[in-house]
Amino acid sequence: MKPWKWRLRYPRPPHRQPHRHRPPRPTPFPVVATLQPQPPPPQHQHPLTHARPKVLSTDCPGNPSGCQTQKVSPIKVATTATARLIDQRAQEEFHIPGDDLMSEAGRTVAREVIDRFETAPVVVVCGKGNNGGDGIMAARTLTEFGYPVTVVMTHHPDELKGSAARAYEGLAGVGVPVADFDELETLLEGAHIVIDAVLGIGSRGPAEGPTARAIDAINDCKSVVVSIDVPSGLREMERGEDPGSIVSADLTVTMGLPKLALLTMPGWLHAGEVVVAPINFPVELLTDTTIDLNFADTADLLEFLPPRPADSNKGTFGRVGIVAGSAEAAGAAILCARATLRSGAGLVTIFTPRSLNAIYKAALPEALTVIVETGGFEDRLTETAAKRILERAEAMNVLAIGPGLGTDPTQAALLTKLLEGFPGPIVLDADAITILANHPPAFDLVRGRSNVLLTPHPGEMARLTSTSVEEVQADRIATVRQFIQEHNVTLLLKGATTLVGDPGGQIFINAGATSALAKGGTGDVLTGLAAALIAQGATPTQAAVLGAQIHLSAGLSLAERNGERGLLASELADELPRAMASLEQPQHSSEAETPTTTEPLEEHDTPWR
Known part of the structure; x- marks a missing residue:
């Protein structure tokens, strides 16, 4: 069966003006998730088939039966606590190594970039947590596919731990350069694509220090911004809490389930288009009925919409x-x-x-x-x-x-x-x-x-x-x-x-x-x-x-x-x-609407496919 992924389409964030060379995109049906089949690309074009989101896949270590894809109605929504529990249970109950989850998350982000953009300079801004580790894995994968990638760390690499530290150790093996943090603003000026991997869903309080500086620099640049899991700085906040600096993304690739922070104020003002990639989390965790928060996707809404048979009368309706x-x-x-x-x-x-x-x-x-x-x-x-x-x-x-x-x-x-x-x-x-x-x-x-x-x-x-x-x-x-x-x-x-x-x-x-x-x-x-x-x-x-x-x-x-x-x-x-x-009306993907171009990019042209 064809893999699919959820897309939640939002109006463009008012905080980010469109790139001056970016082709305008049509205003989508607001905030509706759609299930869009994603046929595998030709092997000569994108052989990274293993990086595609394994949507609701049971294909994981210990389960050799393969990918069993099924539609879930409705989509569950994860709070910060729920997201942490899913991650913990995946590792402890289903024996999926944390390194595998991080690798799959990074490859998923890379897949989205490869599907959407021509080869062009990419800057990956990584924090010191697991979100930074996801960014590092995305940088490694993009480099393998010929994208000129530079990684910028907001903190010293010695502060990385666990899977993120091991991901960083592999950067040298694939030749990904790591620039000093002081070079961030200069690098962003020359980047066409910026991957935001500074903070994840578990951040607390307004961003401070180099983290806040990185977020502000990303918001000031004119590149396409792709956030991993959530735009950095976004979190579940108490009413009236100072939000601080939050990345305003063009695209957010969130793992497992859509996060509550993406669906509530001010999240949907910052998220841009949201792709929900369940990666290699077991289906049991993503459909857990004890999760009481839900998001109805377009397919669900269409099922709710009463039919209009032609052989009807006013009493029918x-x-x-x-x-x-x-x-x-x-x-x-x-x-x-x-x-x-x-x-x-x-x-x-x-x-x-x-x-x-x-x-x-x-x-x-x-x-x-x-x-x-x-x-x-x-x-x-x-x-x-x-x-x-x-x-x-x-x-x-x-x-x-x-x-x-x-x-x-x-x-x-x-x-x-x-x-x-x-x-x-x-x-x-x-x-x-x-x-x-x-x-x-x-x-x-x-x-x-x-x-x-x-x-x-x-x-x-x-x-x-x-x-x-x-x-x-x-x-x-x-x-x-x-x-x-x-x-x-x-x-x-x-x-x-x-x-x-x-x-x-x-x-x-x-x-x-x-x-x-x-x-x-x-x-x-x-x-x-x-x-x-x-x-x-x-x-x-x-x-x-x-x-x-x-x-x-x-x-x-x-x-x-x-x-x-x-x-x-x-x-x-x-x-x-x-x-x-x-x-x-049928929902169409942005890939289908925007033709691929192979012409050389002019300076600062955004490489939309």
């Missing part, structure tokens, strides 16, 4: 009921319903008091409306409407409740009756979440319902957990983990790097953000989007993971075309079909 809106916030119901229709639902019904019916009809003629009694309240839904809503909801696949609904006791009573009477999937947002936080009887009806999806922003999450926004944001993953364990519901926590927790205890990370989405009404759009996906057959978890990605993609596309300041939520709803179509 589900019926959604919208319980939302009031005189003050009629637009919330309109945006929610608009997004639901734009996301493929067949029939959408807005439940409304008589006074708002004409507004909804004029704003969204494609949606049905059901006028309900409101018990003397002319401008909002109340407890009196529950009976009529439940009668009509019997024919519906999902209810979306909350945007612009109001939080008075009569709306709390309405929500309670709907939770008691409707057994199907429910998406709760905005005012519905505030009601849950303030009315324990309603919250009790949600606990244990795996078909309920909550979509709070950090402020609403703080209300649900009786904490502050600062506490929620300080450790978003811990907040989600504790909540789903205690309440057994599906939770989507909005924000930069949206998180989805499912009742089974798994957490999905949706990396990326744009300030364009920091606008009233965009959350109502997400509610309608999620409800539409559930109506078409997705589970609440699938709808949350897929919906968050489509929502972000639509926001990024609009921001790219119109800027981040002026996005309207209605425009976001109308962008959803394009975002969904982009997801369904």
